[in-house]
Amino acid sequence: MTALTVSGLTKSFGSARVLDGVDLEVPGGLTAVLGASGCGKTTLLRILAGFIEPDAGTVSLGGRVVAGEGRTVPARHRRIGYVPQEGALFPHLDVAANVSFGLTGRRRASGGRRAARERVAEMLDLVELPQALAGRQPHELSGGQQQRVALARALAPRPDVVLLDEPFSSLDAGLREETGRAVARALRASAATAVLVTHDQGEALSLADQVAVMAAGRFVQVAPPAEVYLEPASPAVAAFVGGAALIPGDAVAGSVDCALGRVTVRGAEQGAVLMAVRPEQVAVTAAGEPGSRAAAVREVSFFGHDATVRVRLGGDATAAGAVEVTARVGADDVPEPGSSVGVRLLGEVLAFPRAES
């Protein structure tokens, strides 16, 4: 495992500052850089790969500075594998030639052609593709197969770090999950350090060992997936990762009185707070059930395995103290839009200090 360290990285295009002092420590394993489109994550990846140079800051791989401090190691000498969007296989080469492309270059494997052929077979096994595909042309492959070949091509020359730029965004939903897991398995088996850029929080949380949440050219939280989800560093992260509803309130000794009733909070336990209520913390019951609060169903999104229900508590929208939260309910228990239900909060709610307005 090769450690990747980024410190103080800045990059501007014209007047737009795309990276604004980025620090990131990747000890090994798979790190997902999660952010909305345009937040600078692709620019970060392109600096790591060596396609563009940073304005300031450094990038080091395994203790070796490859960018910044007045020196730039060109992309071809960085020992980095790159998997772009849509795979970008060389359209004029078949699968085997694509995978062995990096083996016949500077990093020629000892043993020449035969070794290259063996390495291709090994790589196809690694990405769980049948050997019969070796002779196919890229346009004869499905989108998921193209992505796996692209990963095999990146891994073949045994890079220290693999960079993946939204590799699954062009795949349809079912294929995305399956391909994502296969790619994560292959990356772990190859023991390469990997950085995956994505805007899909499900992808980031399910595949990565570490999630780095990026917004406006900075990292707002870098932590293991469970921590990012359960202990978000800010209300914005809570809302972005996990779709929490943000509800203001005033905490007194660890509890808040609001439209949801008396809520036990943790984190910020005194004064003005912002509560992050996640959908799975909200239970929907029959109207008037003891311990529940009356709520009106605003909107229902049915997914098959479950559904989300947006409800409003505390009167209509004009009433002071009215709040809207989203609840996740079972598929067999979905209320009608417009109906009245009861709502109860489960467990403690995470709260953040709020600037009094």
Add this chain to the structure above:
Amino acid sequence: MSAPAGPGLDPGDVAAFGPAGAAPRRGGLPRPPVVLLALGVLVVATSLLPLGFVLWSTAQMGPAEAWDLLTRPRFADLLWNTTRLLVGGVALSAVLGVGFAWLVARTDLRLSGLWHGVLCAPLAVPAFVNGYAWVSTTHAVQSSYWGAVLIVSLSYYPLVYLPTVAALGRLDASVEDVAASLGAGPGTSFVRVVLPAISPAVLGGALLVGLHLLGEYGALQLLNYPTLTTGILDQYRVSFNGPAATLLALVLVVFCLALLGLEALARGNRRRARVGAGVGRPAARHRLGRAAPVWTLVVAGFAVLTLGIPLSSLLRWLLHGSSSSLSSGGLGSAVGTTLGLAVVGGLLTTLAALPVAWLAVRYRSTLATLLERGVYPANALPGIVVALALVTVSINVVPALYQTLPLLVLGYAILFLPRAAVGVRSTLELAPPVLDDVATTLGCTRAGAARRVTLPLVLPGLGASVALVSLAVATELTATLLLAPTGTSTLATQFWSRASAVEYGAAAPYALALIVLSVPATWLLGRVAVVHQQSNEQGNEQGNEQGRPA
């Protein structure tokens, strides 16, 4: 993650997850190398030379002199002839092109593949050869407006037919289905849905017909129908580079630019591509029913006009003229010279298109777009104007170049640069920069990436561009007549010297050679249109671009 931002939340917190202002293109843009820019500027400046010449030399002329020339009755005649030929020829070509395209692409006409080939085939007969074949068959077409309109339309209607067939093939059937579900009958549906959808292709084709008509010399001279272009050559023969020829050239250029403007106006900002994603479905064909034999007869009869008469005439003269004076040595050397010029012209033109297209594809910027657009005006310049400009400029500035082969090849390059630029550009787009990026992470240098990735991807397309330009060069007549050094014999000039001297039998072998040379390009263009029709690819405008044999 549709978190309702509750009251009290700092708006900056959540807004931070949105795009950071007007974000630039992913990863920023590299600056183009200075050498590449300089080459691009050089190429575009050269291609704009004829236009500059016409403007400059007209500006040199006194207004009194210009007025005197413009008010001569002869000039009014030429203007009137040119205008009505333009209107009649474009209208007839559009009707023929759209009508037969509809018949082939959208009805259950039998053997539509065969008829498609037959309808493309007239492209392989250069207009001046067609004119020769008709004139040597019947004098009825000579010195007559309707004769001229008929002959040029029979020669040039494929320029409308080809893009229209391609557009009809790309048209998504569901649009027509929707029209039918809203109560539109087949006729209403064609006028209100299909025609607007294919109108950019039809307009583009009509524009090309118009530009060709303005530049046409050989056919109209043989038909004895004087226009601005034949007038320029007459003036040139009388007074060399006299002011009259230059002024006529300016008027001709104004005509061309007016056509371009008219087409842009008619096209408006209409969307050409399909709206929405998803793969289109080929449309069901309309049933001809009992009228089918009639329509088959119509197409067959039309083929007699476009191919039957020219080819039978040619054949007759070939057999008839075999006894007359034909030295096979003359034909052989003409073929050799023509092929040599064609290959050199094709290579130079494609090479010249490379920096412009590379800048446009890899270094998108205002300057690159400007350079790419700068090539377009040359598209509208008739060969006669380009030739006239090169003759005058070379005599006045570099006399050593006058009457040399390099000047002739330069003329070809200017004439056919727009065509090469379109082909080279779409070829370069086959090799997106991300492939270079990947190659460098796999250990390639920039040069290595170019050799192992870019070059193999673009070579076939560049080869096709060389071939297309070469074939165009081989059958070019007007500019060749003015620019070819004395004593140089190409197929076109040899044909011309015999045909214009009414030695029809002696001209026939050269005519045949010219047709044979045109067949490959015609076949290529016809196939592109059909491939589109069959695969019905979405949003791809290539058929339209490549179906533009300007």
